């Protein structure tokens with residue numbers, strides 16, 4: 100559920116089988132993939148800007164460290180969301196995935212459209228049959244949950260649509276567009292609120308922190324599959 104997602108923010112290194120990632124080395128956006136002597140690929144996240152589990156009320160308003168392509172304005176303003184703090188200044192990346200039920204139900208266009216219309220920038224897109232090992236790595240923080248096996252079966256049951264999106268505050272905003280984990284509790288107007296009924300068939304995934312956005316994009320995309328470009332509408336979206 101959304102509160103659980105907040106508690107798992109962190110930058111712990113993860114190991115994954117070399118068969119999962121066809122690019123032998125990749126290094127983008129602070130995530131480095133490298134082989135060890137045992138032919139494992141190691142993903143190391145060097146960025147530490149994240150939304151940590153909040154200990155005190157003062158943590159409800161976070162200040163992300165600047166990124167090279169962040170907006171120049173030095174005044175940092177933030178907006179408070181129920182479970183995430185969205186920066187109104189920092190350009191972030193998030194991994195969005197249409198799950199197999201979304202693909203089977205013909206909802207791919209509808210889901211992409213929600214993020215496009217909002218004004219975020221698509222930087223990566225592919226239809227992909229997810230191997231079991233990758234699904235387990237992606238959801239490793241849920242390994243102890245009773246539904247873990249069912250979740251892996253679900254995610255690998257058919258093709259998914261993998262997407263990388265970029266924009267100011269995109270991580271928290273995408274979570275708002277997606278809605279609550281349980282679609283029956285998701286607000287109307289959100290993707291899950293409008294298009295799904297069950298937690299186990301909730302049609303879409305969205306990263307739960309900027310750090311996990313980077314981690315997940317590096318996990319699901321090869322370096323050359325992510326495209327940097329400038330949308331023609333950019334000046335009409337940002338002052």
Ligand code: IDP
Nearest residue numbers: 100101103104246250279280298299300301304
């Ligand atoms: P999130 O997708 O809203 O971030 P998480 O708690 O991170 O929610 O759970 C990941 C995914 O695991 C959910 O989207 C859903 O597909 C599945 N899931 C979570 N809780 C349950 C459950 O209680 N039963 C079955 N599946 C679940």
Ligand code: MG
Nearest residue numbers: 104305306307
């Ligand atoms: Mg989650």
